[in-house]
Amino acid sequence: MGSFKRLAVYSLLLSFIRISSTLSILTPTQPIRDGTNETLVSAGGTFEAGFFSISNSKSHYVGIWYKSISPRTVVWVANREEPLTDSSGVFQVNSDGLSIINSRGGRIWSSNLSKTIEKPVVQLLESGNLVVKDRQNLESILWQSFDHPGDTFLPGMKLGRNFKTGQSLALTSWKNLDDPSPGEFSMGIDTHGLPQLVVTKGGSTVYRAGSWNGLSFTGTPTLNYSYMKFVFVLNEEEVFYENEILNSSILMRSRLTPEGYPFRLTWSNQKTSWDTHYSSNMDECENYGLCGANTNCNPRGTKVCECLTGFTAKSQDSNGSFGGCGRTTQQVCNKGDRFQKYEGKKLPDTSSSWYDKTISLRECEKLCLSNCSCTAYANLNISGGGSGCLHWFDYIMDMRELPEGGQDFYLRLLAGSELNIISSFHMTLAFSSCFS
Numbered sequence: 545m546g547s548f549k550r551l552a553v554y555s556l557l558l559s560f561i562r563i564s565s566t567l568s569i570l571t572p573t574q575p576i577r578d579g580t581n582e583t584l585v586s587a588g589g590t591f592e593a594g595f596f597s598i599s600n601s602k603s604h605y606v607g608i609w610y611k612s613i614s615p616r617t618v619v620w621v622a623n624r625e626e627p628l629t630d631s632s633g634v635f636q637v638n639s640d641g642l643s644i645i646n647s648r649g650g651r652i653w654s655s656n657l658s659k660t661i662e663k664p665v666v667q668l669l670e671s672g673n674l675v676v677k678d679r680q681n682l683e684s685i686l687w688q689s690f691d692h693p694g695d696t697f698l699p700g701m702k703l704g705r706n707f708k709t710g711q712s713l714a715l716t717s718w719k720n721l722d723d724p725s726p727g728e729f730s731m732g733i734d735t736h737g738l739p740q741l742v743v744t745k746g747g748s749t750v751y752r753a754g755s756w757n758g759l760s761f762t763g764t765p766t767l768n769y770s771y772m773k774f775v776f777v778l779n780e781e782e783v784f785y786e787n788e789i790l791n792s793s794i795l796m797r798s799r800l801t802p803e804g805y806p807f808r809l810t811w812s813n814q815k816t817s818w819d820t821h822y823s824s825n826m827d828e829c830e831n832y833g834l835c836g837a838n839t840n841c842n843p844r845g846t847k848v849c850e851c852l853t854g855f856t857a858k859s860q861d862s863n864g865s866f867g868g869c870g871r872t873t874q875q876v877c878n879k880g881d882r883f884q885k886y887e888g889k890k891l892p893d894t895s896s897s898w899y900d901k902t903i904s905l906r907e908c909e910k911l912c913l914s915n916c917s918c919t920a921y922a923n924l925n926i927s928g929g930g931s932g933c934l935h936w937f938d939y940i941m942d943m944r945e946l947p948e949g950g951q952d953f954y955l956r957l958l959a960g961s962e963l964n965i966i967s968s969f970h971m972t973l974a975f976s977s978c979f980s
């Protein structure tokens with residue numbers, strides 16, 4: 545009787561071990577094998593890591609996804625470029641870090657640690673960050689997936705650059721929705737001039753969220769969420785962007801799609817789908833530099849592209865001044881120059897701008913006047929009434945009208961181009977008299 549009872553307990557225990565294929569840590573003696581149901585799960589059960597394949601593809605990957613969301617939403621892939629072609633892969637940790645081993649014992653992916661670990665242990669944190677630590681020192685992270693972003697930006701991750709180490713963190717799109725290998729687009733912080741969040745293709749900017757104005761990126765809606773905090777840090781050591789979720793029951797991610805559009809999404813339990821909060825494909829003016837130099841792009845205008853005051857189109861077509869605008873007069877700058885205020889704009893490209901965090905708007909104007917190549921100025925930080933100074937030189941690129949919000953921008957008018965302003969004023973008068 546006693547031994548029967550013991551046996552029952554034993555088999556119960558065994559079946560428990562078999563059913564419960566979720567692991568809380570990986571160690572050298574506890575790897576994950578493809579073709580089993582073994583996965584690594586974060587402490588609160590939000591994220592899961594293990595082998596997966598996409599739709600009916602034969603390619604097998606190691607990745608991280610939301611445990612309770614169906615269909616599976618993958619947020620990170622280890623072997624993006626080296627899929628396994630069968631289900632006999634092993635995901636393991638050793639003294640030299642994480643690796644994926646194929647059926648022939650070949651190492652197809654590894655985490656490349658700079659030093660060996662005596663007692664390695666792997667955990668998936670509640671943030672979705674896969675970390676390698678030494679059991680003897682659990683405080684310090686020796687490798688983390690957040691340092692190797694894929695196409696998804698999660699709360700707690702950083703995008704940016706460390707000026708000291710040169711380390712740069714950027715997203716890369718997938719080739720297509722069924723292929724996580726690196727696609728054509730990257731999203732990160734461009735550190736030329738005043739840093740900006742941009743999407744690039746082959747090294748050229750195709751979309752610009754823009755510079756940080758203290759509240760948001762200049763080309764995106766104001767980031768005003770009760771459950772989220774947005775952090776942008778710019779100092780001598782580093783520049784980075786990060787967001788934090790203040791309410792842990794909300795699942796939020798940003799993804800750079802294979803077409804190069806950043807989307808910010810939150811999970812809706814009611815609809816059991818992802819809600820889009822922001823995407824960069826709202827209209828044609830989101831295409832970087834659509835109208836060319838010295839223009840304002842307005843998707844709801846009679847003409848999408850219009851020259852800024854004091855500039856004339858190099859060529860005109862039915863849509864306006866595509867191809868950019870040049871100075872109307874040959875006049876050189878002088879002390880009589882003034883500035884025209886434009887309101888509610890996405891500020892232009894700052895990749896060749898100059899800025900100062902302390903100068904007031906008044907000083908900013910004076911300084912701009914004193915330098916002939918300064919074409920425009922604005923406040924650097926619009927939070928709390930405005931502070932700091934931003935200067936543009938030579939030409940203005942990628943300014944646009946926004947559906948809401950936007951910033952004030954001051955454009956230099958050459959004193960010599962006064963005549964031109966007056967003639968366009970007369971034209972407006974003549975135009976309105978037709979209707980009176």
Ligand SMILES: *[C@@H]1O[C@H](CO)[C@@H](O)[C@H](O)[C@H]1NC(C)=O
Pocket residue numbers: 579580581
């Ligand atoms: C894995 O789980 C699925 C569904 O839960 C089940 O059908 C399958 O037999 C399991 N495979 C193994 C190897 O345990």
Ligand SMILES: *[C@@H]1O[C@H](CO)[C@@H](O)[C@H](O)[C@H]1NC(C)=O
Pocket residue numbers: 654655656
């Ligand atoms: C590890 O190093 C190898 C060789 O330098 C490189 O090909 C591979 O991409 C690296 N893996 C990761 C995850 O960085």
Ligand SMILES: *[C@@H]1O[C@H](CO)[C@@H](O)[C@H](O)[C@H]1NC(C)=O
Pocket residue numbers: 759766768
């Ligand atoms: C953010 O939203 C709250 C409530 O909707 C509002 O009171 C507050 O003024 C907003 N803040 C900004 C900076 O727009």
Ligand SMILES: *[C@@H]1O[C@H](CO)[C@@H](O)[C@H](O)[C@H]1NC(C)=O
Pocket residue numbers: 791792793794
């Ligand atoms: C957190 O979000 C959940 C889901 O939207 C909501 O029900 C809950 O009230 C929120 N909690 C706080 C403290 O805001």
Ligand SMILES: *[C@@H]1O[C@H](CO)[C@@H](O)[C@H](O)[C@H]1NC(C)=O
Pocket residue numbers: 861862863866
């Ligand atoms: C003008 O706009 C129309 C409609 O949006 C578009 O089809 C056409 O290609 C545009 N022309 C130029 C020169 O961009």
Ligand SMILES: *[C@@H]1O[C@H](CO)[C@@H](O)[C@H](O)[C@H]1NC(C)=O
Pocket residue numbers: 898914915916917918937
């Ligand atoms: C004007 O600004 C440009 C760009 O920053 C700078 O190279 C140049 O030295 C400045 N000229 C004067 C006179 O300050």
Ligand SMILES: *[C@@H]1O[C@H](CO)[C@@H](O)[C@H](O)[C@H]1NC(C)=O
Pocket residue numbers: 758901925926927928931
């Ligand atoms: C912007 O200005 C506000 C209010 O003065 C200040 O609290 C904030 O730190 C400034 N932001 C940056 C990025 O300098």
